[in-house]
Amino acid sequence: MRVLIVDDDALMRAGLRAILSSDESVEVVEEAEDGRAAVDRVCELRPDVVLMDVRMPGLDGIQATREAVTVSPATRVVILTTFEDDEYIFGALTAGASGFLLKRTSPEELLAAIKAVADGDSLLSPSVTRRVIDRMARLPAGEVVLDDRLGELTPREREVLEQLARGLSNAEIAAVLVIEESTVKTHVKRVLMKLRLRDRVQAVIFAYESGLTRPGRDTGIR
CATH class of the missing domain: 3.40.50.2300 (Response regulator)
Structure with a gap:
C-alpha cells in the first residue's frame, strides 16, 4: 500500500x-x-x-x-x-x-x-457513525423526492441499505434479515457500486437524503 x-x-x-x-x-x-x-x-x-x-x-x-x-x-x-x-x-x-x-x-x-x-x-468509530446518523435524523421533515438511483436496487439491497441507515454492522444486519454475514457484505458492495457511493457512511447519508429513510424514524441507535 x-x-x-x-x-x-x-x-x-x-x-x-x-x-x-x-x-x-x-x-x-x-x-x-x-x-x-x-x-x-x-x-x-x-x-x-x-x-x-x-x-x-x-x-x-x-x-x-x-x-x-x-x-x-x-x-x-x-x-x-x-x-x-x-x-x-x-x-x-x-x-x-x-x-x-x-x-x-x-x-x-x-x-x-x-x-x-x-x-x-x-x-469511522461507532461514536462518529452515530453522530452522522443523529444529525441526519434531526433534519426537518418535509416532502422528499425519492432518488432515481433507488430504482437500481433490488428489494433485498434496499432492505440492506435501510439497515445501514440504522447504523447496524454487517453481523447485525445478517441477524435482522436472517441471512449470512458474507451475503450482507456482498449486498453492501453492490449497493455502493450501484449508487456510486464511496463507503458506508455516504450510504447512511444517501438513505436519508433520498427519502428511503425519513427523518425522525427510529435509527436503532441507543
Whole structure:
C-alpha cells in the first residue's frame, strides 16, 4: 500500500513515517506539509491512501481532501486530527474522506485503519457513525423526492441499505434479515457500486437524503 503523509508538523510526519515503515506491506511514497502540496503529490503519485491533517496553512485538509479525491478517485483519504469536532467530521465526510481518526490512535489501530481503507472499507468509530446518523435524523421533515438511483436496487439491497441507515454492522444486519454475514457484505458492495457511493457512511447519508429513510424514524441507535 502506497501512503502519502500530510501534516504541517515535521515531528508528526516523522512519527507517522516511523510507524508505517514498521510494516513491510506499507510504503510511504512522500510527505507534504500543507494541503496544496498534498493535492500536487496526489496528482503526481496517485497513492492508495492519504493520511490527511485538518488544520494546515493555506489549503486546509478538508478542501485538500475534496480536490484530491476529484483528481484521483481511487485514492482513499483518512483524516487524522487532534480535534473531534462535528464540523471537521461532517466537512471531511462531505469532502469524500473514507475515514476519520484521532491522532491519539495507537500504532496498531493506525496500521489496521490504513489496510481497511485500502481494501475499500470506510473507517469511522461507532461514536462518529452515530453522530452522522443523529444529525441526519434531526433534519426537518418535509416532502422528499425519492432518488432515481433507488430504482437500481433490488428489494433485498434496499432492505440492506435501510439497515445501514440504522447504523447496524454487517453481523447485525445478517441477524435482522436472517441471512449470512458474507451475503450482507456482498449486498453492501453492490449497493455502493450501484449508487456510486464511496463507503458506508455516504450510504447512511444517501438513505436519508433520498427519502428511503425519513427523518425522525427510529435509527436503532441507543
